[in-house]
Amino acid sequence: MAFTLPIDDVMPQVIDALRDQGRVVLQAPPGAGKTTRVPLAMLDAGLTNGRILMLEPRRLAARAAAERMAATLGEEPGQTVGFRVRGASAVSKSTRIEVVTEGILTRMLQDDPDLPSVGAVIFDEFHERSLNADLGLALCLEVAEALRDDLLIVAMSATLDAAPVAALMQAPVVTSEGRSFPVTPHWLDRPEGKQRFEQAVADLVLHALDTAPGSALVFLPGEGEIRRVESALAGRLPTDCTLAPLFGAMDFKAQRAAIAPAKTGRKVVLATSIAETSLTIEGVQIVVDGGRARRAQFDPSSGMSRLITDRVTRAEATQRAGRAGRVSEGAAFKLWTRGEEGALAAYPPAEIEAGDLCAFALELAVWGAQADDLKFVTPPHAGRLAEAQAVLHMLGALDATGRITEHGRSLAKMPLHPRLAHMVAKGGRSAPTLAAILSERDPLRGGSVDLALRLDAVAGKRVPAEINHAALSRIKQDAKRLARGQTGDGPDTLGVLAALAYPDRVALLRKGDAPRYVMSGGKGAILSESDPLAGERLLVATDLDGDPREARIRQAVLLSDSDLRESFADQIGWHKLCVWSRREGRVLARQQERFGALVLDDRAWSDAPADDIAQAMLAGVRQLGLMPGKAATLFLARARLMGDDFPDFSEDHLLETLEDWLPGHLTGVRSTADWKAFDLLPALTARLSWDDQQALDRAAPAHFTTPLGRKIAIDYSETQPQIALRLQEVFGTTRHPMIAGQPLQITLLSPAQRPVQVTTDLPGFWAGSYADVRKDMRARYPRHPWPEDPTQADPTLRAKPRGT
Missing domain, CATH: 3.40.50.300 (P-loop containing nucleotide triphosphate hydrolases)
Structure with a gap:
């Protein structure tokens, strides 16, 4: 090499590390020359008899790196140095260094895990942390440990946080200082x-x-x-x-x-x-x-x-x-x-933290491993990985146990997102073209969201929009490549094809709310009112802006009701349901024909079982609250005075446990009005055993029996139980009555039913302020008894006859 680069100074360390340990992490600033120097130096050092595979994150970088290395050797790409990228390759039997995009390594590993004829794998620009690079490194590390202890592994980057990668690889870090020029x-x-x-x-x-x-x-x-x-x-x-x-x-x-x-x-x-x-x-x-x-x-x-x-x-x-x-x-x-x-x-x-994990989850399933079985710089989030696996299960790529199916294996071999691969595998002759359109940039600038217009543009028809000819050209090339080996004997209607790829994005127009849609996966979507598809009953949304509240539809295609029913008959069925309608304030009993979250038909369920209605009414009770009447309120107040050993009658607990005590009492209750009129007392008392009821009546009775035998309801609504009665009715009472361990608050009334004294200590009242009350009351109510010593008098409600 006629000129030197900064990387040349550390190349001996890189070669020594690979000879000694078989692995190395190389940090080299931009311009150091790592991409073109390292593979050639490894080849020159004779570290391996196999090919040296170098991964690049982008097609342009892969081809450019191969061309520069070939030029260094005075050759054309495809001789000692070659490349393989999507849609192009230059390799031969004499190729020793092969530059590829990252996804190609994953496919090679899945086809032949021991990587025959490959002696070294270089992960260039690993700092970009693509899913394919993270997965490729994890798989290579497992292969090196289980099958190929001679496999050399190099991770290179300009800005990599090297320590975690080096720890994962158990490899030394070699750093090239400085760039070529300041x-x-x-x-x-x-x-x-x-x-x-x-x-x-x-x-x-x-x-x-x-x-x-x-x-x-x-x-x-x-x-x-x-x-x-x-x-x-x-x-x-x-x-x-x-x-x-x-x-x-x-x-x-x-x-x-x-x-x-x-x-x-x-x-x-x-x-x-x-x-x-x-x-x-x-x-x-x-x-x-x-x-x-x-x-x-x-x-x-x-x-x-x-x-x-x-x-x-x-x-x-x-x-x-x-x-x-x-x-x-x-x-x-x-x-x-x-x-x-x-x-x-x-x-x-890293893409493993922020990207779609569907393809990643599919590759893991093909490998036959769980994420925890492999070594990742950043492990995937368990919840998001589960979401991706749910999509694969929906597509039939995973079985009920989470294992890969034969259909899933065929999807993994296609250079497409699993959704689009599923569409190509199951669809008709238009599926490859549609998959190419959905994989590429939109070939139209402006105009309707209608996907059919994109298909027309690919077919050479005139469309009412500006055409992106570069994108259109790539779509045509990709469509031809994807069509190879495709049988084309599946459904070929555009809407059905799109629904095969996106069964969770079949969108149904909301009633009276055009152009808002609900999708079969349960999310909402909105379409511009000016779009020609606005107001159509059924669409498949193939591209959305990702807004978590209500995604805006950027591409969609019309789907007929008959096509949906014919193509997804096994997923459409009638469901009977009773639900509480917060808006209407009543239980709705309906029979619905549903596809996912979509309600295709909705009818009244006139003979809904009482138990189902009662269960649905519980949601209404939770919304409305308990609404106890006077008798139930008294009961709750009494029960809440009891200790910890007594059943819990707090409102929070009662609402949390409605299913345990209320449904059997809700016969005929299905609306807000019904609930307001409902007597809650029998349902509440039914929660108590006979012993609990007796304990409640003893400790917090519903009534106070006066010395005359008359029953007066005790008011438990305040902090202290209380009653009100005529003063003469408690003559002779020398011990103050107690309720639930505390004195009963008694409001003593005059013969005219007006309060004259409130007390929680009758003996103290008789001995104290009674004398003043007696003096005042005798003048006002001379026909009623006002004895000097009320503790020795008999209780009474009678007055002296007039004239006596």
């Missing part, structure tokens, strides 16, 4: 204001071009932002500058043109994160970082993934800035202040 950072003087993001980026690009020499690489979150910045820069760039977009959805020829050096003058490359790794864009000495990244985030509550735009992390910012120092000294211009950089997260979340 990069000078430039921050904003003050935080970004209210200026539009794209305009702020365009202004920063112009400032960077005025400040520093060389071509510029501008990092933006997605194609939309790239197009808008491109428009914002139109007519403002120096005359010697050309613009070149670079994003994953472009065809390879356009991508190669973007990374090629400018023929004259300077180039400004507007790129997504595709340019962060393993790419050298010649002539670039400037990086402009917009500070944003687009990530897929899975929402387990909705079962959907959505793309979010997030702040870049420090690791990503470091990786991006390093692109400016690949070929010479450079400068990195950042759309944030130096102070804001400290608030950036250290690393982006």
Whole structure:
């Protein structure tokens, strides 16, 4: 090699580590040369007789790395160095180094776990932490321990937090210090204001071009932002500058043109994160970082993934800035202040933490392992993994015990999400094309959400929308590839095909609420009122924005009622149910024909069993509360005075245990009005045994029996039990009555039923204030007895006859 790179200084350590331990973690800053130097050095050192397999996270990086290594050897790709990516390959019998995208390794391991003819596996750019890379490393570690102790494993990255990976691999860490050339950072003087993001980026690009020499690489979150910045820069760039977009959805020829050096003058490359790794864009000495990244985030509550735009992390910012120092000294211009950089997260979340785990769960099932059986840098979340397994079970990929089915094995072999693979496996001849459409970017810009228009565009028909020809071309290529080996003897109606892939996203129009839908999985969805599909009774939503409350439909297709019934007859059935309607305040007894959460037909259930109605009414009781009448209120107050050994009659406990004591008493009760009129006392007293009832009557009786034998209801509604009665009725009472261990509060009344004294101590009253009461009362009520010593008088309610 005619020139040296920083990685060359540590290459002896890498080779020694592989000879001694068979594993190594290599940390090397951007521009160090690890991608092109390490595989060739391993080959030159004769570490293995097998092929060296190097994994790259992106197709462009894989092809570019293979071409650079081949050029170093003075060869074309496909000789000593080759590559395999989706839709293209260049390998031969003489290939010793093979650069592949990460999913290819998983397929190789599933087909031949001992990896025959492979001597080493290199995980390049492992810091990106894709699901395929995490799974591939876990599988390789198990293979090395169980089948291939000679398998060499290398993990490489520029910004990797190396310690956890090294601990997992039980491998040494080798670090390459410094990058090829220094990069000078430039921050904003003050935080970004209210200026539009794209305009702020365009202004920063112009400032960077005025400040520093060389071509510029501008990092933006997605194609939309790239197009808008491109428009914002139109007519403002120096005359010697050309613009070149670079994003994953472009065809390879356009991508190669973007990374090629400018023929004259300077180039400004507007790129997504595709340019962060393993790419050298010649002539670039400037990086402009917009500070944003687009990530897929899975929402387990909705079962959907959505793309979010997030702040870049420090690791990503470091990786991006390093692109400016690949070929010479450079400068990195950042759309944030130096102070804001400290608030950036250290690393982006691994895909195993934020992504859809369906394909991951399928591969685990094919391998025959549980997640706990393998070694992961970040173990998958158990709940989210269970959600993914539920989807696979719904698709028939897993059996009732969670084991892989033959159908599941066939799905795993397809380069598709399990949902789309299921559709291709079970569907007709249109299924591969539909799968390609749903796997790619939308080939139409604007227009209706109708998926049928996308199929028309692929078929060459005119459609009322702008066509993304690059996406359309990729869809046609992918459709041809997916159609190979497909029998095409399944259903071919577009709506049925979509429902095969998304049985949980069959959407039924809500009554009187167009264009809102409920999906068979139970979630809500909304469609723009202006869309031609708005108001259709049944749709299949194939793309949603992932909003957990009410997802907006971005792609959908019409599904007829007859197609749904014919294709999913085994999943459609009649269900009888009694439910409490909070809105109507009554029990609804219905017979419903249902597909998942969708109610296709709804009829009254006139002969619903009383037990079912009573059980449904319990929900109404919990909403309305107990509503005890006067007698039941008295009973509850008495019961709540008893100790811990007595049954619990607190309202919280009664509501929690309704099923245990109330249903048998609810005959004829099915509405709010019925419940308000219901006598709760028999149901409450039925909770007591005979002994408990006797204990209650003794300790907290319902009535107080006066010395004359008259029964007076005791009021337990206040903090102390109380009664009211005529003063003369307790003449002769020398001991104050006690209730539940406390004195009964007695309101003594005049003959006119007016209170004259409230006491909890009758003997004390007789000995004290009675004399004053007697003096006053004798004048007012001379016909009634007012003895000097009431303790010796007989109780009475009689008055002296008039005139005596």
